[in-house]
Amino acid sequence: MISSWRRRRATPRMPRGSLGDPVELTIPTHFRCPISLDLMKDPVTLSTGITYDRASIETWIEGGNFTCPFTNQPLQTIDSIPNHNIRKMIQDWCVENRAYGIERIPTPRVPASPAQVRDILEKMTAAARRGDFEGCKSMVEKIKNLGKESERNKKCIIANGTGNTFSSIFEAFSNPETFEKRIEILEEILSAMTMVFPLQEESIKHLKSETSLQSLAWFLKGGDISGRRNSVLVLKEIISSYPEKVDELGVIQGALEGLIKLIKDPICSSSKKASLFITYHVIASTSSSSNQGRFTKALLQMGLVSLLLETLVDAERSVCERALGAFDGICETKQGREEAYAHALTMPVIVKKILRVSDLATELSVSIVWKLVKNESKEEKEDGGIKVEALQVGAFQKLLLLLQVGCSEWTKEKATELLKLLNNLHRDRLECIDSLDFKDLKRTF
Known part of the structure; x- marks a missing residue:
């Protein structure tokens, strides 16, 4: 009784007509998006003259459709024009009907255009060439602010070669002789670069140079929190494409x-x-x-x-x-x-990960146990032995269960060999394993 009363109190009261009945609110047809049928928040008009909500029509075009959904006519251009008149009418309608719980739609920001992004990048490059660090930094901040406004802006920024511009300027400013004077702008570029991941091949070529790696390593070991985070993320992008670069980094x-x-x-x-x-x-x-x-x-x-x-x-x-x-x-x-x-934690922790995390984790755990057991020296055996420790934490039973539920051929081979190596000891040893570890385990066949 109390809970139902609270629900009634939480529900906003709807305006009522002259007879006391609730008035049903109807959204005008020309305020609805022809695709989603919802109230448009950012109305834009295509070359066919039909107005849609920006999010809906962009999803339609990104899906490979180049016709007007309403008229089915081919689109002469995929560019859309903001319909300010319709948007203003919708905002006024929202204000008039706020008693119905309708919130006024915010005025959308104009999305970044390819021409706008290219213009900023050209100014950034020009500032870098003449050594205008403050001007270059200002352009980097403009790109960052655009990217923060919307996911659409971020896609536009990435698609117009921003990553390549960032990386080439980063390489140019990483000159060891003048590095200390340029730390601030390098840190700003590094921060902005994480916004355009994944980096393209051309961008990584600039970042894998000796001078760039030196700068990234400097931020990794001595930068502030932001610099250390951003540098390791950029280094990961480099190593993903060029694993051999770890020698230079090391x-x-x-x-x-x-x-x-x-x-x-x-x-x-x-x-x-x-x-x-x-x-x-x-x-x-x-x-x-x-x-x-x-x-x-x-x-x-x-x-x-x-x-x-x-x-x-x-x-x-x-x-x-x-x-x-x-x-x-x-x-x-x-x-x-x-x-x-x-x-002391090696065997307990590694064995615990078998069949508990993922197929890859199981494969790696079995590989680790196999390497440790296979390469055990005579001195280590005399001290108690890694085999005995493996048995004490339940390795034998886990390996048996692994073969039953299924695994890759490589893991199966290593698990089988481990069972043979442990077989001579397991009969006289107590298997310490919690059956609850496998309560939700299912066979793969």
Whole structure:
């Protein structure tokens, strides 16, 4: 009774006619979009003379349709003209009927046009050539403000080569001799560059140069919070296209420390994912075996094993997969395995991830366990052995269950080999595993 009374009180009262009946509000037909049939918020007129709501007609055109939905006539141009008269009439109608709960539609901002974006980019380039840092910075801020206004503006900005202009100016301003004088404008460009992701090939060519990498590494290790976040996101774009660039990045003083710091004290989820992604490629790099060993050794000395295990304890899926990928790469080296053997959480945490996160996480976890068990030395066996530890945390039972529910051929092969290696010990060992871990598990067949 009380709840129904509250619902009645929460419902706005509708105006009533002379007989006391509620008055039904009807939206005028010419105020409705012919596509959505809803009240238009940003009416625009096509070359056929028909007016639509901007969002509806842009969706129609983006779907590959180049005819007028109402008349079915071919569009001479896909450009639309704002219908200010209709919009003003709709706003007046909304005000007149505010008693019905109708809110006045806001006056929409004029969307960015390709010509407008190109004009700003030309002014930005000209300012950069004559060394006018303030003028260049002003143009960058204009682009950022346009992008913040709407998703449509952002698409227009990306489509007109903004990323290439940003990256070429960033490279030009990254001259080591004058770098300190240009930090402010470089930071502004770096911030704006994250708005035009994913970067095109031409843009990345400028950013992968030696001078650009030096600047990005500077922001990564010594910039403010925003600079560190933006630099690691741009570096991820570079490494995604050119994995071999991790060799150049790794030899830059302080770059690896900057990555570790972002994993340990992440600014946001995206920066942590990007840091783990780059760290994985640093470890997995095969372009220079000497550098690979040197980089991995340096990362291990910074406490990467402990850091990854702490990350894995309670991480979302994508972060977990990246951390497992980096850990799997560490276990390729003898020193990496020794660090893993020495950490008490290694086997409990890794085994826990089997069948708990994703197929990729399961595959990586099995790979890690296989590498640790397969390469166990005699000295480690005498100390208790990684096999015994694996059994104590339920590895044998989990691997059996993995074969039952299905997995890839590679994972199946490694799981089978692990079961053979553990078979001699499991009969005399108590399997410590919580059956609740698999209450929602379904077979794949």
